[in-house]
Amino acid sequence: DQQVKQNSPSLSVQEGRISILNCDYTNSMFDYFLWYKKYPAEGPTFLISISSIKDKNEDGRFTVFLNKSAKHLSLHIVPSQPGDSAVYFCAVNNAGNMLTFGGGTRLMVKP
Amino acid sequence: DAGVIQSPRHEVTEMGQEVTLRCKPISGHNSLFWYRQTMMRGLELLIYFNNNVPIDDSGMPEDRFSAKMPNASFSTLKIQPSEPRDSAVYFCASSPGENYGYTFGSGTRLTVV
Numbered sequence: 001d002q003q004v005k006q007n008s009p010s011l012s013v014q015e016g017r018i019s020i021l022n023c024d025y026t027n028s029m030f031d032y033f034l035w036y037k038k039y040p041a042e043g044p045t046f047l048i049s050i051s052s053i054k055d056k057n058e059d060g061r062f063t064v065f066l067n068k069s070a071k072h073l074s075l076h077i078v079p080s081q082p083g084d085s086a087v088y089f090c091a092v093n094n095a096g097n098m099l100t101f102g103g104g105t106r107l108m109v110k111p
Numbered sequence: 112d113a114g115v116i117q118s119p120r121h122e123v124t125e126m127g128q129e130v131t132l133r134c135k136p137i138s139g140h141n142s143l144f145w146y147r148q149t150m151m152r153g154l155e156l157l158i159y160f161n162n163n164v165p166i167d168d169s170g171m172p173e174d175r176f177s178a179k180m181p182n183a184s185f186s187t188l189k190i191q192p193s194e195p196r197d198s199a200v201y202f203c204a205s206s207p208g209e210n211y212g213y214t215f216g217s218g219t220r221l222t223v224v
Binding site: 034036041042043044045046049089093096097098099100101102103104 | 115142144146154155156159167202204206213215
């Protein structure tokens with residue numbers, strides 16, 4: 001039973017446009033959410049996070065939105081750049097300090 | 112800060128052999144995690160240590176897998192005997208505490224033939 005789902009395995013976007021990556025979770029008790037970015041042959045790196053007391057957190061070109069009633073979060077990247085091409089994982093803090101990750105979405109930003 | 116250091120970066124071994132993966136967490140981080148990444152299952156948590164003590168090993172797939180953390184600066188993940196289905200990228204991560212996020216190592220790509 002997957003607690004965190006990223007239903008789109010891949011996404012292709014033109015440079016300069018907006019990229020929207022989606023994530024759904026099952027447990028309304030989750031209270032801390034994160035996005036990680038992963039390049040090939042590297043470990044995932046932390047990108048942005050949001051607490052359940054907020055519905056939006058912004059950091060430069062990256063914004064995470066949280067819809068608690070729908071148990072859905074999304075990552076918006078605008079404008080998208082070719083260097084953003086990577087696999088993006090959403091994660092939830094699941095009991096204490098454990099993170100449960102979604103399956104990832106491969107983003108390709110075309111020049 | 113050298114980050115989380117994993118070794119080896121690549122490991123190719125024959126089925127039935129013992130494999131040991133190593134991890135050095137960031138100094139001062141009291142939590143350490145081992146994850147496995149596969150195409151089918153994404154990133155799955157294998158085991159979580161806090162202050163060198165295993166807290167949750169429910170993700171360890173079988174008795175063939177074992178992990179130790181003898182001190183705050185070193186952890187191992189051992190597979191004995193290894194099988195082809197163990198082929199994956201294994202990541203170690205460390206964290207200073209809850210809601211701080213993790214820092215991942217570069218991973219060990221394991222191929223069992």
